[in-house]
Structure formats: structure tokens, C-alpha cells
Amino acid sequence: MGPTVVMLVDDEVPFVETMTKRLAVRDLTVLNAFSGPEALEKLEKERHVDVIILDVKMPGMDGIETLREIKARYPLIEVIMLTGHGTIETAIEGMKLGAFDYLLKPTNIDQLMTKVQEARAKKRAHEDKIMQARLQEIALRRGD
Amino acid sequence: MENAQYYRSLSRNLVSIVIVVSFTPLLLIAALIGYSFETSYKGKSIAYLKETVKRNQQNIDVFLSEKLDYLKVLSRSYTFEELTDEKFLARKLAILQDAYGGVFVDLGVVNSQGIQVAYAGMFKLERADYSKAEWFKTAMKRTHFISDVFLGLRRSPHFIVSIKHNWRGEDYILRATVDFVQFNSLVENVRIGETGHAFIMNRAGEFQTKVGPETEANREFYMALLQKNGLKWEDGGLDAVSGVPSFTYSYWDSPYKEIILTGEGRRGGDDFVYIMTPLKSGEWVLVFQQDKSDAFRDLRRARFLALAILLLGGASIAVTAILVSRKMVSRIEMSDREKEMMNEQVIETGKLASVGELAAGIAHEINNPVAIMVEEAGWIEDLLRDETQMEASKLEEVKRALTQINTQGERCKEITHKLLSFARRTDPRVVEVNINEVLEEILSISEQRSKFSNVKLEKNLDPDLPHIMASPSELQQVFLNLINNSLDAIGTGGGTITVTSRLADDRLVVDVADTGTGMPKAILARIFEPFFTTKPVGKGTGLGLAICYGIIKKMGGDITVNSAVGVGTTMHVYLPVPKGAVP
Ligand SMILES: [Mg+2]
Numbered sequence: 108m109g110p111t112v113v114m115l116v117d118d119e120v121p122f123v124e125t126m127t128k129r130l131a132v133r134d135l136t137v138l139n140a141f142s143g144p145e146a147l148e149k150l151e152k153e154r155h156v157d158v159i160i161l162d163v164k165m166p167g168m169d170g171i172e173t174l175r176e177i178k179a180r181y182p183l184i185e186v187i188m189l190t191g192h193g194t195i196e197t198a199i200e201g202m203k204l205g206a207f208d209y210l211l212k213p214t215n216i217d218q219l220m221t222k223v224q225e226a227r228a229k230k231r232a233h234e235d236k237i238m239q240a241r242l243q244e245i246a247l248r249r250g251d
Numbered sequence: 252m253e254n255a256q257y258y259r260s261l262s263r264n265l266v267s268i269v270i271v272v273s274f275t276p277l278l279l280i281a282a283l284i285g286y287s288f289e290t291s292y293k294g295k296s297i298a299y300l301k302e303t304v305k306r307n308q309q310n311i312d313v314f315l316s317e318k319l320d321y322l323k324v325l326s327r328s329y330t331f332e333e334l335t336d337e338k339f340l341a342r343k344l345a346i347l348q349d350a351y352g353g354v355f356v357d358l359g360v361v362n363s364q365g366i367q368v369a370y371a372g373m374f375k376l377e378r379a380d381y382s383k384a385e386w387f388k389t390a391m392k393r394t395h396f397i398s399d400v401f402l403g404l405r406r407s408p409h410f411i412v413s414i415k416h417n418w419r420g421e422d423y424i425l426r427a428t429v430d431f432v433q434f435n436s437l438v439e440n441v442r443i444g445e446t447g448h449a450f451i452m453n454r455a456g457e458f459q460t461k462v463g464p465e466t467e468a469n470r471e472f473y474m475a476l477l478q479k480n481g482l483k484w485e486d487g488g489l490d491a492v493s494g495v496p497s498f499t500y501s502y503w504d505s506p507y508k509e510i511i512l513t514g515e516g517r518r519g520g521d522d523f524v525y526i527m528t529p530l531k532s533g534e535w536v537l538v539f540q541q542d543k544s545d546a547f548r549d550l551r552r553a554r555f556l557a558l559a560i561l562l563l564g565g566a567s568i569a570v571t572a573i574l575v576s577r578k579m580v581s582r583i584e585m586s587d588r589e590k591e592m593m594n595e596q597v598i599e600t601g602k603l604a605s606v607g608e609l610a611a612g613i614a615h616e617i618n619n620p621v622a623i624m625v626e627e628a629g630w631i632e633d634l635l636r637d638e639t640q641m642e643a644s645k646l647e648e649v650k651r652a653l654t655q656i657n658t659q660g661e662r663c664k665e666i667t668h669k670l671l672s673f674a675r676r677t678d679p680r681v682v683e684v685n686i687n688e689v690l691e692e693i694l695s696i697s698e699q700r701s702k703f704s705n706v707k708l709e710k711n712l713d714p715d716l717p718h719i720m721a722s723p724s725e726l727q728q729v730f731l732n733l734i735n736n737s738l739d740a741i742g743t744g745g746g747t748i749t750v751t752s753r754l755a756d757d758r759l760v761v762d763v764a765d766t767g768t769g770m771p772k773a774i775l776a777r778i779f780e781p782f783f784t785t786k787p788v789g790k791g792t793g794l795g796l797a798i799c800y801g802i803i804k805k806m807g808g809d810i811t812v813n814s815a816v817g818v819g820t821t822m823h824v825y826l827p828v829p830k831g832a833v834p
Contacts, residue, residue, distance in 0.1 A: 119619050121655055125626040132633055164615055166702045191618040212618050213625035
């Protein structure tokens, strides 16, 4: 198993930059984007992303729209929403749309790390199941 | 002061309306009923008087014809010789006086030369010469005759009843004197009420009964009345058979017993009613006269009573109207005051609501730099964890992080100051205001929210605008509301809000134009109504525009709106510019 690949999406540049450094020293491979479209664009090229940390409130394409798009295109990638107090409703909406969890800004880095690990584990488990199902299918085919 | 006057005039108006409304029907009914009552009462009273007068007319006529009939019987029953026998005559007089209670004063036989050839009675009138007397001349022309009242030879009022008879080719007259007192009592007994009395006049206006000085004074009046009303006895000549004059009445052509003339007269201050009817074939007139106040005594009483009720009722209506109006006006005044207080509260609430709306945006705005600061602090912590390796590059990194924390702290300070400057309590104090400064401030506060809604805020502010007199905090509230509404109208789809300030016709105009959804006419007509909202329940109070409208109207300005569905909405705020401030 390789290192966990995380993509950080937020419109606040200093936030993204510092957070990237902090996650990197915690042995995560970090990609970043400063808007929804940019994130989708980068995902197009980089298929190994495990977890996306996604800001809800962004000008232009907001977090919810981006989430919907991500889930449509890459259903296996887990998304953790970052939200302010005033937009918990939005975070809940995000959960309904398939987000893994949400965290309030400012975030506690350890909490974030835990969530990332959990999300990654879930994703791996998901992938394993798919793999096994495929193997079984192949085995069945061979068996008859 | 102005208000006190307003409430006073309101109270006055209420009182006059109540009084007019309640008095008009009252007076109309009073007048109507009064009139019909008076008419019918007067009609009945007069009818009653007429009946009485008619009865007396008949009585008197019967009295007179009775006396004539007795003379007729005497003259037919006895010979001239018998009648001229004074003892016989005295006996007959005694019988008559006995039967009629002294009505007959004396009896006499007058020959065709006018000499009284026989006499029975208390006066010494034997051989009296009547040849020159008016009554004798007339009596000789007729079969029977009743004279007017006159003094005659005896110098006391009396009248003569006479029958002309023929004895062996020669006419003679049997005459009797009727006691005036007896006859007079017939008429005097006609008394109704306190002032109702009767008297008799002949056609020349001479009184045939005793009258008081007041009635005496009415002589001219009745004479004139007889002339004026055409109650003229036109001499139709003497009846061919009886020699009695026949009269035609130029005014009435009914049988004379039915003839009754009624009316009202006035002498001095006294109003009276009169009833006239002819007597004695029309040679005399029986007049009944009564003071109106006496004749219509009950009417006067009823009228007085009605007037008293009307006055009392009117007074109580007026008092009630005044009391009720006062109470009502004071209620109105109180509720007006309450409404005013409520308005102030509503404005305050609206302010809080718009601040609340703002706060959500501001929280986000503050949250972002705070998050950055927290991350930078966390990063420094991360760097310091490995204390042994304090390289130069690490130090550089810490420095950068601290600078970043400082920058973000500044950002927070700016945001909180903005919010604080806005959220200060509603201050209605009017000061000189540069509208552009207010608009700039509102635009900067709204920047964050519009950024996340993908709305471009454009401003087009005329730098040469005059200052206006207004409360800056109220103006902030108005324009924040308008911009919030515009942002809501645009939604998340993105668009543009253009804020323009300009001068037009001595008024300052601020246009807030958005490229939002626009509004149909039905909604447009109601947007300034309090509690009208198109937002879902719990999202909008429906007070925003109503409060804006109230604030601007209070300043003497106006708000109008243009909107087209799918194109957008433009609100125009017109603000008055103080005189002399226009450059
Ligand atoms: Mg953001």
C-alpha cells in the first residue's frame, strides 16, 4: 500500500499552502486546488487521490456543486467537507450527497488526520470488496 | 402641537357628524309629526267649534221664529177689536210672560198710520206715534219683521218682533218687544274655554248683543272680513209673497244655514280664531271668537312637551356625542402613539434582522483568517517539535508564518471594525451626510456575500453630489436592505448589482439595479407591505422593504421600483436635498 493521496480544495491561498505543508510532514501526499473547477481538472490527471478535503464556501463553483461533480465522476473517492459554523446545514446536505464527514473550520490537525485515515480505510475496504467481487466473477467463469 | 390640533379637529368633526346624523331625522320626524298633529288637531277643534256655533245658530233662529209664531197665532186667533181691548191684551201678555219667562216685555197694536192704538206693558206707550220710526216703515212692507236692536222711545236696548195683519181692508201691526237681556243671554251662554264667546252683528256692523271693549275693537276687522271674503248679502229685492228680503250670497251658494266662515285673525298680540254664520235670513251674523292660545290649548301643551323632549334629547345627544367622540379620539391618539412606538421597534427589529443576515456572512469572513492563523500556529508547532534541528530555513519558515498570522489578524480586525461600525444601535439623529460615503460603506460590507454569490458589485457614484440631512444609520439600513434583496433576487446563478448615485430635478437619486429574477406585477404591487415576503417561511421577515419605505417617507423622500421578470429589478430611492445645497 502506497502513501495516502489527499487533495486540498479551498479558495484561501495561505490556508491551502500551510495546510499542505502540515499534511505533508504527516506523511501524506498532498495535491491542492484553489477552486472547484481547478480541483476537477487536477483529478482528471491524477487518478490516485484517496481523500479530498473540500471547502464548502467558495466563490464561483461552491463546495456542494464540486462535491456533486466529484461523486458523479469518481464515486470511490471519499470527501471530507470543511465548513464554518453558519453552514452546518450545507455540510449535512453534503453528507446526503455522499461526503464521508465534515469538519468545522478552524480544524484540529489531529482530528483531520484521523478523519483522513478513516476515509482512506473506507475507500480501501470499498476497493477490496470490488476487487474480490471481480475475482469471484472470474473464478465463477472459470468454474463452469 | 400640530397633533393636538389634528385630534381636536377630529373630535370636532366626529361631534358634528354624530349630531347632524342624529338630529336630522329627529327634527324631520318632529316637524312631520308636529305638522300633521297640528293640522288634524286644529281641524278637529274647529270642527267642534263649528258644531257648537251651528247649534247656537239654530237655537237663536228657533228662538226668533218662535216669537214670531206666537204673534202670528195671536193675530190670526183674535179680531182687531179684541186685540185693541187693552185688558185683553194685558191678559195675553201675562200668559206669554208666564209661558216664556219675561221674554216678551210688552205687546202693542199699531194702526197703518203708525199710531199705537193699544198697548200692554210696563212703559207708558199708549198712543205712541211710530209713523216716523224705521222699524215701522219696514214692518209695513213685510208680512213679519224682526228689527235690529235699538234704543227706541224707551231709551233702552230692545228689538221688535212684528206681524202685519189685515182687518177689514186695513193693515195693522201686532208688535211685541223682546227683552234684550233674555235674548242676550242666549248668545252670552255660548262660552267655550276661557275666551271663547259669541256675539251678533248686523250687516252694518252694529253689535246686536252686549260685547266687551275688546270685541268692540274688532268691529272693523269683521267688517273688512265680510267685505273681503265676499260674504255680501246682495239685496235680491223683497219676496213677492212675504215681503221678506231675499238675499243671495255671492261667496257661497249653499243653503244659508250651512254657511260657516272660519279663519284666524290677529289684533295686537293676540291671535284668535273666529267662526261666522248668518242669522235671521242673513240680516245678522253670529260670530264666535276665541283666542288661539285658548282654543288650541292642548296643542300648545303638546307642542311645549315635544319641544322639551326635543331639547332634552338634543342635549343628551350632544353630550353623548361629545363624550363618545372625546373617548374615541383619545383611543385613536393612544393607538397612534402605540403604533409610532411599534414602528420604532419594528425598525429596530429590522435593523437586527439585517445585521443577523450580515452576521452569517461576516462569520465566514472572520472564520477564514482565523483558520489560516490556526494553521500557521500549528505549522510553527510542527516545526518546533524537532527542537534539535533548528536550521536557518526553519527559522525563515517560522518568520513567514508569524507574518502571515499578523496579516490575517489585521484582516480580522478590519472585518470586526466594519461590523461594529454598522451594528451600533439605530441612531435616528439627523446629520449632514455624504451619500457616497454611506454607499461605499454598504458596498464594502456586502462584498463578501456577493463574492460567494458570484455577484459583481458595480458602482457609479457622482462625486459632485450635495450633502443631505439624514440619519446615517437609517440610510445604511435602507441600502443594506436593498442590496441584500438584490443579492437574494440574483441567487446563486451570478449577476451584477449596479449602485448609482445622481442628481435629478433637485433630488438626489440612488438606483440599486440588479440582474436578478425580477418580479411580476402582482408581487410588485405589494412589496412595500409589511410582512409581505416571497422568501420561504423563517427566511424573511417581510419587513425589510416596509421599513425602508417608512424611513425614506419619513425623510420626505420616496422609493419606486421598476421590474421585469427575467431581466431584473431597479429600486429608485429619492432623497430630498436641503434648499441651497444644490450646486
Ligand atoms: Mg472558503
